[in-house]
Amino acid sequence: MGPLQGIKVIELVGIGPGPFVGMLLADMGAQVIAVDRPGQGDVPQPSVDLHRRNKQSIIVDLKNDAGKNVFLDLCDDADALVEGFRPGVVERLGVGPDCVLARNARLVYGRMTGWGQDGPLAHAAGHDISYLSITGALHAIGQSNLPPPPPLNLVGDYGGALFLAFGLVSAIVHARATGKGQVVDAAMVDGVNLMMGLFHGLDASDMWHKQRSANFVDGGAPYYRVYATSDGKFVSLGALEYPFLQEFVEKSGAPQEVLRAHNNPSYWSATTTILEEFFRQRTQREWCELLEGSDACVAPVIPFWEASKHPHNRGRSAFVDIDGVSHPAPAPRFSETPATIGAGPATPGAHTDSLLASLGYSEEKIAGLKRSSAVQ
Secondary structure (H helix, E strand, C coil): CCCCCCCEEEEECCCCHHHHHHHHHHHCCCEEEEEECCCCCCCCCCCCCHHHCCEEEEEECCCCHHHHHHHHHHHCCCCEEEECCCCCHHHHHCCCHHHHHHHCCCCEEEEEECCCCCCCCCCCCCCHHHHHHCCCCCCCCCCCCCCCCCCCCHHHHHHHHHHHHHHHHHHHHHHHHHCCCEEEEEEHHHHHHHHCHHHHHHHHCCCCCCCCCCCCCCCCCCCEEEEECCCCCEEEEECCCHHHHHHHHHHHCCCHHHHHHCCCHHHHHHHHHHHHHHHCCCCHHHHHHHHCCCCCCEEEECCHHHHHHCHHHHHCCCEEEECCEEEECCCCCCCCCCCCCCCCCCCCCCCHHHHHHHCCCCHHHHHHHHHCCCEC
């Protein structure tokens, strides 16, 4: 099942973005083999890791010559490889692009890093908040009188991962047409810079105020922000277009003077104060019963652990129960080749024997590899 059925991907397991890319490809039907390391590093891992779903797993010690040979054998008929280490790490292990592409010229070698493979910061440590800092994205988020808040690790880590997934599929299409693989250098800073294109255009058009929370989509506009309700919860108002704001006023009974604030920043502060008091007159549920589903663009702000219970998510089967764990369903959706969750998270090493057997290794050779700790 899935549009990527028949594609084989090797994933050198790291943290966050790399495994997320592997999950995306596996959800789309690719065979994704997670190559886990003995000990798996020093970063705590969740006991339920949804990024490991739909995958197979083998534990290989790449510092062991026999283990490295196993890894290279896995790559010989693969379409793509995903790694997320600092530049130079896989080269020192002897499994860098030059080595792997010399054996499999049609392979696409995907590299996921924060800073990219080159540049002054390429070898420095960093995390999502670090990468957002130099793109301007972090500076643009939050209230003007407070430090910018970290937007979880969604924008850099997983925004960057989406660019790697797109790059891998693009390069696989090219490789299938030409027989020639290549290296895909996906840097989170590059991805976020590109996603900020709209705002660079607004700035060039003198349509962006340099102060945070003073613009139409950063919480400055009273018709595009979050308001507290009488029960201590929140609703979002996203009535950017005038007809939507007009419908909000008509359906909610908000003061007509709210309409004068549309695209008129001189009224934004006063209108925000009016709406803050107005939204405190009802509970979150009451506001939703009155406005949700209309063009007023009002929605409840709910915790992510309650997202599977929202009627719209239920109606679209946006979450799938696998072994008692609620998984976000694969996305996007396909009319002819639907993506599915065929298996829950793969335990590290669960498929070591079957994967080695698929390479033609004998039981005796597999036993020898285990004794030497080349595989586990």
